[in-house]
Amino acid sequence: MITTVTRRLLALFLASSLTIGTALAEVPDAIGTLAPTESQQKAAQDIVERLNYGHYREVELNDQLSKEIYLHFLEELDGNKAYFTQAEINRFNKYQHLLDDGLKEGDLTAAFEIYNLYQQKVESRIQSQLRLLDTFSDDYAFKRHDALMIDRKDFAWAADEKELDQLWDKRLENSLLSLKLSGKDLADAKKTLKRRLENQLKRITQTRSEDVFQIYMNAYTQLYDPHTQYQSPRSSETFNIRMKLSLEGIGALLQTEDEFTKVVSLVPGGPVAKAGELKPADKIIGVGQDDENIVDVVGWRLDEVVDLIRGPKASTVRLQVIPANATDNSQTQIISIVRNTVKLEDQAAKKSIVTLNENGEDKKIGIIDIPAFYVDFDAWRQGKEDYRSTTRDVLRLINELQSEDIDGLVIDLRNNGGGALQEANSLVGLFIERGATVQVRNAEGRIDILGDPDKSIAYTGPLAVLVNRLSASASEIFAGAIQDYQRGLIIGSQTFGKGTVQSVTPLDHGQLKLTRAKFYRISGESTQHMGVVPDIQYPSLVDTEQVGESALEFALPWDKVQAVRHKEYSPLSLWLPELKERHQTRAEQDPDLMYLAAQQALFEQMRSVKQISLNEQARKAESERIEAQQLALENERRTAKGLQPLEKLSDIPDKEEDPNQDAELVESGRILLDMIDLANTAMADVD
Template structure:
């Protein structure tokens, strides 16, 4: 399977769906043991594939070793709260040796670093509890650094303790902002840091292997990653948009597994008693199975206990959000369709300013380019497909009648290359959709070979910095073929590489039911628009730019470590469709700019953007209470933007929410429709 999905680093809280799988034995940090023969074999496999098949053909050498060393340390201790500088100095002697270690499958360095990390964590958490119980002066002017990349490791235990003192002060201020103070705040912080330590002590050997090998693979480019068996299974579930479980989203909060969302139509939704905010404290199998305590358990392990085959029963011990009493719920597991991530459509009636005519504009909200890879491999005829779902929506639009259409890719981080090509074919009649170059330099064109289109009217593609990979293939092809216009942030994410998903067990064991050794998602190709430009580090430029905070977030490909460079190939577009030109775009841009200038909402947003840009330049946070809360009030626009984005990504918002921003997109689309009609 070929994937073009970028690594996402957008949200603080990772929501994990209840997935089907196998529970693995737990190991404490101190007892993680020596590297296993199996893990050594996996390391050798990964080294061999990446060294010979990665797009860049970069040798696994000292340069990659140094990158991997820095990344591995950063993955373990990104805020520099546990290791001391003396630890880093001791590790430094091995920083150019990782390439040689992997040639023999030697993983001892990774284990040694992790055990030192666990030792330092235990020391620090012991200090933290004393700092939580101490009194703090919130009137003094002092700051906590947020510039972790340029922050040095503490030179002594005293320096590290002072760093933790500021961290705990910051925690108390954040909790006060959430109306939690005094003993309640202390109790919560004690529980939080106890839980963090306990969770790290549950680290499994395959988790450590994933962290270490991914530190190596992402030293080639940001998207080449080793996935443990659990991670690779979760990746496939996200692509096929269905799973077996109860249908809930969870997060870990101060040691408790907390329900953040119930998936509509899922088993928990139909059972009716489980609610967002409830905390899961125990899990039991079937009607009579013993309830196992899950407080302070790692989230993946709680998920493994809850998931299971459709038709079986799981019992949950929960504490409702506004209660301290535990009650037991029995839920029958089922196959859950992840409709939040599938294409959704809606026809919106919109009247242009100064006009009496109402236009009917069809909007498709597409969060990802999904495909049921397993069903496709098995030859299932009607497997889950982005293109199939969008074609059905477009047919409904055509039946009901529309004047124009918006394809909303503003939260679409990518997915299947095949689906990107096929979806583009619904809007163009034959022609190159994307060009792909392999490590040897050979360029291959992938064309739409299906005659005819599903929709040939005015088309607007809405994009943002979060529109990546497959989204950029689609948007780039629409522009290069002269098929429509792009509106949104100044440019898209800028990911122009293609990853192949290689299951290691199936690749190295030519037998039925090979062992699950995880998977390697490796960058093996670079893609190019029909016109020859790569989107790598550049993206697809919008024809009409609308102000947004997301346009100023550091979330682009160029903001990641070690991205593949931009380049070009030959132009393969023979004839443009004539649905866009410079004069047309200039008129639409000028009209939009005039409306934005006259809009109080957009002017307010522009002020918030300036504030946001100033905030990004600040590399520290004040711990003086009055200053802290004054700044928090100023930061509300950024927090609101992130919350709205999270709702859209999780499918909690309408297909096309009724906002001033979207109204302007509708107006641009309406004016575009008029130009095509005249």
């Protein structure tokens, strides 16, 4: 994953009526030299001390770590090796083993010297791009047989400016071609690209010393782990607003990557998550208010994009995005979202039933969809008997489903990013007798064991838990415990792998989000990095190289502690080979399951592309080839199901909310019926 200067504090926008104008300010003739403030110098020393004594991971700030800070800082600034030359890097190399001493003393000279040159190089490069843009005629033909490398992270630094000139020539031509392929004529494409370049120039000229300090501090803190972050005073305010959920918005977590604003994750129950169109790793390139024209935001600062997306409750924002699985930046779509408050009701568990025919008899599989692990903390603290929580709602839904004579139960945790730990703990208790549910190890090595003290069980029947790559944190604790107790099958794709605990420490200047503990399953295995591996796996359309803990640089590793003694509720491990074989047989015959596998293979093929052609005809041919493949896959599925084939991709209907049309839920139900069959056979053999 490419990292850049603008990968700063991830910003969650939940609301505000504030918007910003789009008129460009006057660009100054020259960029001023930035320097650290006294408060930043003191904050650097404070951060060093807090990391040394408060972080879960014990790391010594020495010459070796100094070199890693230096390399990570360069990667944050110029991860695609598009600005600095080898000679300039050679000049900076004198700082490789000095940054540790500088941080201890609050000396930020080296970081600001490197950044100031970087800023000058960026300004110079943008200015040259603007001049070069004027040389393209409105009838320019993109006929060159050349290609642009997409990711240059592993390349050597450029030997000289001439080599960088060649790279930027290709980048400019690719940007123009992408805009043309998206439907613009070349004259409009040039105007759009000029605005983008001017926006980038505006952004770089507005850089403050606080921006530099935050980038540098996080180049240091993230070496401990990616969730440990320094937050500037302004970023701290945004973070605290997010944690209080006090504003309305669309509910998404963003970061900037290169000149794009990228979606990191969605707030469960939020407007975006409910709409179901915006996905993690999508890139937002334009924002429009209601019926107004969409404003191109490529090259904007992250806070400016967030301010533009924010707006009054019930108003509509339109986002122009490049989907994560797009092979070309010319492939865009418009998504309309109504801003709203993320309400507890929107995150609440919901039930449904999937009906399956088994040997001529209808079987009912209960489904409980849990978008997040929630609890009304205020009502709970006030001692109200009817306070809302995940466990209370699920208990009620289980009772309702059992009154409808369900044959099995699926807990759907897909896209559940976590929430209240106490709810994951108590939810496990609905399916087991009293026992441990999770272990928490702190920085001193002390392990606390959390568990369910209640001996009662709400549901004793066949159980499966459905997860995917976006199931994280509390979801992984619940799924891991159910798997360890052999209480039910875990089905789906490997989960996110977020197995650490953070707390926020206020500083005199900003605040520090610090990783202080780590989760472990009762089996002793960490949920960190690896997440929970399902017993039976489905194809995943999420790119694990972009989404998940393992996709984050410097993520803490997977490890083990001593297991907690626990019982096993069923011989699932003995049945698993037969269950997998039956599932595989269906996967090779069921049109929907075959379609999922084919989609995964196609997306992996698309993601493997390392370079992009600068020839218009070649680009069109490649785009048409991929669209033809996608349409062919869809029509194969439709034909096999007796549906009418489609003429074009845009004719594909919106996804239905009917659980009986959800291929993963249906197959999970069939796997549960297989498990019931094996259990009945085992009982018959005993009798």
